[in-house]
Amino acid sequence: MLPAARATLMAALDAGWADPRRLYAEGRAARALLDQAREVIADGLGVRPAEVSFLPSGPAALRAGLEGLRYGARRRGARMVATAVEHSAILTTGRYHAAAAQDPTLFAEIPVDRVGRVDLSALEEAVDVPGTVLAAVQCANAEIGTRQPLERAHALCQAREVPLLVDAMACLGRDATPEHFDVMAGDARSWGGPGGLGVLVVPERTRWRRPGPVSEVEHGRTDVEPMVALALAAAEAWRQTEANRVDDSALSWAITGRLRAAAGTLGDVDVVGDPDDRLPHVLTFSLLYVDGESLVIELDRRGFAVGSGSACTSSTLEPSHVLAAMGVLTHGNVRLTLPLGMIAPTLEHDVSRFIAELPGAVAAVRAHLGASDL
Amino acid sequence: MNPASDPSPIEVDARGMRCPLPVIRLADAARDAPAGTCIVVLASDPAARYDIPAWCRMREHELAEVTQIPQKSPGTDSPGSRGGSAEGDHPGYFRFVVLVRAQRSKAGGTGSGSEPRSRTR
Numbered sequence: 062m063l064p065a066a067r068a069t070l071m072a073a074l075d076a077g078w079a080d081p082r083r084l085y086a087e088g089r090a091a092r093a094l095l096d097q098a099r100e101v102i103a104d105g106l107g108v109r110p111a112e113v114s115f116l117p118s119g120p121a122a123l124r125a126g127l128e129g130l131r132y133g134a135r136r137r138g139a140r141m142v143a144t145a146v147e148h149s150a151i152l153t154t155g156r157y158h159a160a161a162a163q164d165p166t167l168f169a170e171i172p173v174d175r176v177g178r179v180d181l182s183a184l185e186e187a188v189d190v191p192g193t194v195l196a197a198v199q200c201a202n203a204e205i206g207t208r209q210p211l212e213r214a215h216a217l218c219q220a221r222e223v224p225l226l227v228d229a230m231a232c233l234g235r236d237a238t239p240e241h242f243d244v245m246a247g248d249a250r251s252w253g254g255p256g257g258l259g260v261l262v263v264p265e266r267t268r269w270r271r272p273g274p275v276s277e278v279e280h281g282r283t284d285v286e287p288m289v290a291l292a293l294a295a296a297e298a299w300r301q302t303e304a305n306r307v308d309d310s311a312l313s314w315a316i317t318g319r320l321r322a323a324a325g326t327l328g329d330v331d332v333v334g335d336p337d338d339r340l341p342h343v344l345t346f347s348l349l350y351v352d353g354e355s356l357v358i359e360l361d362r363r364g365f366a367v368g369s370g371s372a373c374t375s376s377t378l379e380p381s382h383v384l385a386a387m388g389v390l391t392h393g394n395v396r397l398t399l400p401l402g403m404i405a406p407t408l409e410h411d412v413s414r415f416i417a418e419l420p421g422a423v424a425a426v427r428a429h430l431g432a433s434d435l
Numbered sequence: 436m437n438p439a440s441d442p443s444p445i446e447v448d449a450r451g452m453r454c455p456l457p458v459i460r461l462a463d464a465a466r467d468a469p470a471g472t473c474i475v476v477l478a479s480d481p482a483a484r485y486d487i488p489a490w491c492r493m494r495e496h497e498l499a500e501v502t503q504i505p506q507k508s509p510g511t512d513s514p515g516s517r518g519g520s521a522e523g524d525h526p527g528y529f530r531f532v533v534l535v536r537a538q539r540s541k542a543g544g545t546g547s548g549s550e551p552r553s554r555t556r
Contacts, residue, residue, distance in 0.1 A: 349455070350458065350459050351455060371482070372453070372454050372482040373454060378481065379481050379482075380482040380485060385484075385485045388488065389489055390493070391454070391482045391486055392486050430456075432455075432459050435459065
């Protein structure tokens with residue numbers, strides 16, 4: 062979280078503690094603060110405040126976006142399509158509905174190419190099927206950074222009156238804000254805000270109905286009151302991040318460029334994702350003959366916290382569905398997500414040290430597996 | 436289906452091994468094999484399904500065939516039992532047929548690292 066957002070959060074715990082639904086002075090103050098936060102975020106996203114709802118997390122907002130589009134179109138059908146690299150909140154929910162209806166055709170997963178970009182002609186074919194009520198396409202993938210062609214995806218969905226659900230969790234605050242969507246979901250953490258705050262954007266033109274009893278909370282799009290202090294901290298973080306976004310993106314882009322080049326020299330490596338049309342701050346590569354778990358531990362020992370999409374690092378022992386859908390190497394996977402420059406002032410120095418230490422860490426793991434000369 | 440010059444395929448049974456061991460065993464078998472050698476790999480690790488094709492692509496060997504062999508005794512398998520299962524009691528596995536192409540030098544710059552870059556430019 063950004064330091065300023067943290068300070069706002071602490072101050073807001075004092076000022077905005079009351080229930081915004083109550084009519085006493087503290088309640089009215091909390092309501093005013095919540096409205097203020099909503100205005101800042103709506104303005105940043107280029108939408109109206111009434112179109113923005115705060116939910117308990119980004120994935121919760123995404124799932125709510127899906128359920129509301131689905132329920133709103135229940136008389137037209139129940140079929141949903143999504144790219145194979147969507148967030149698991151989309152994929153598991155889609156598969157659940159298809160399984161519950163005992164009809165596997167109710168959820169179609171659209172393949173992606175080797176860099177993780179959706180196959181638009183397959184998407185077009187999928188939304189052509191009668192009874193399709195939504196298509197889910199992310200703005201960019203949080204794991205590999207590849208951007209999706211939202212403008213074209215939206216155009217082909219609009220031509221068939223199928224609403225487009227956009228997961229913007231990976232890009233808000235780090236990349237251009239998506240303009241092409243019918244429902245959008247984001248997470249305050251992506252722009253340096255606090256955890257525990259998702260954003261659901263439902264433009265007035267979109268037909269969206271929340272399944273379940275009518276709620277007065279957050280324009281009727283959830284039944285969980287948002288915590289005012291979190292919303293205020295998220296708004297403050299948005300202000301700061303947005304003001305610095307261009308510079309921060311340029312710095313992140315330069316650093317991930319250096320990292321991509323360094324990873325490419327390791328030998329037997331798949332540097333994954335689109336090298337150009339991508340998020341500025343995300344980088345993934347997979348190393349042949351390396352097990353992800355050992356490498357994550359080896360790098361941690363050297364003071365670096367990295368993620369991994371390898372099967373051995375997941376609780377299910379299944380590799381990342383994103384890497385699998387792309388057909389790239391899943392073992393020996395290292396995933397780096399750069400923090401915002403304002404959060405990590407020593408980022409460039411840390412990355413230089415990482416680049417210096419990475420070959421040694423990889424060699425150590427390969428030697429341990431007896432794979433040094435394969 | 437296999438070339439006549441290749442009468443006896445090498446078999447690599449990597450069932451029960453976790454990633455990246457199946458790929459390491461395959462690479463080990465392919466290291467000194469002449470071009471045209473056929474290697475049959477059996478692997479039950481879910482990652483092998485993606486990683487063996489990826490290895491073939493990175494090393495420019497040919498993946499001739501992939502077959503999924505369903506589990507033998509459905510009642511005895513539980514999702515967490517992978518790795519410790521006894522011989523003949525595998526929870527289903529994949530069978531890969533790999534044809535070794537001409538060997539390239541292994542030292543540095545295998546080309547796989549620059550491949551995604553050159554593809555999209």
